Amino acid sequence: MSRVLADLPYARRLASFDGDLEPDQEYDNLHLDGREFDEPDCRGTRFVESALTELTVLRGSFRFGRFTDAWLRGVRLVGTNLGQSDWQDTELIDSAWSGVEIVSAGMRRIRFESCKFESVNFRDCTLRDIEFVDCVLRDVDFAEATLRGLTFAGSTLTRLALDRARLQDVDLRGARSIDVASGMDALRGATINHTQLLDLAPAFAHAAGVVVRDD
Structure with missing residues (x-):
């Protein structure tokens, strides 16, 4: 994956864009670069071999x-709806999502690096071959999602919701x-290490209805 814009295989073909984003367009x-959008309507918009840098999208x-x-x-995405969107072979770096709805979306071969997710709703999503590297996920909802081939190197996961999620090779x-x-x-579809098992033991016991007492 590319750390800087110039390393992209299509970098020389990129053209700067300073217009307004419109629905059902292919870019x-x-x-x-360096734009702020307030309540943009980009439903059905497609970005192909494109770079989006230093943007803020509100609602x-x-x-x-x-x-x-x-x-x-x-x-930076705040209160934005990405429902039923499709993501493939895409990289996100140093980005932040807060209050984002991405229900029933599909993601495949995506790398998130140094990203922050706060109250993001991935319900009913299908995520395959996803890397979360040095990310923070807080109050993220994966309920009823299909998660396959996910890794979380160096990431912090806090208050995840996994209700009825289907995990495989996570x-x-x-x-x-x-x-x-x-x-x-x-x-049951995830792999953890021994230290993580000890950290999760109280939650496992609670989920199984086991009361642990030392007195």
Whole structure:
């Protein structure tokens, strides 16, 4: 994955864009930089081999949108709807999502690095081959989601909701800490290390209805 814009395989083809984003448009080889959008309607918008850098989106809608071979750095999404969007072969770096709805979306071969997720709703999403590297996930809802091939190297997971989630080949061993608020039974499809097992033992016991007393 590329750490700087110039390393992108399509960097030379990128054209700066300073217009308004519109719904149901395809933006190919676009570079959108240093902009702030308030309540943009980008439903059905598609970004292909494009770079989005240092953006802020407030209360926007990218429902049914698509991000393919895109590169996002320093992108801040607040109260934005990404429901039923599709993401493939995309990298997000130093970005922050707060109060984002991304219900029933699909993601495949995505890398999140040094990103923060606060109260993000991934309900009913399908996530495959996703890397969370040095990320913070707080109050994130994965209820009823399908999670396959996820890793969390160096990441902190706090108050996750996993109710009725379906996990397969989810590797949590690299996470700095794990705190599951609900849906402990969904962890049957995950791999953890011995230290994490000890940290999660009280939550496992509570989920199983086991009372632990030392007196």
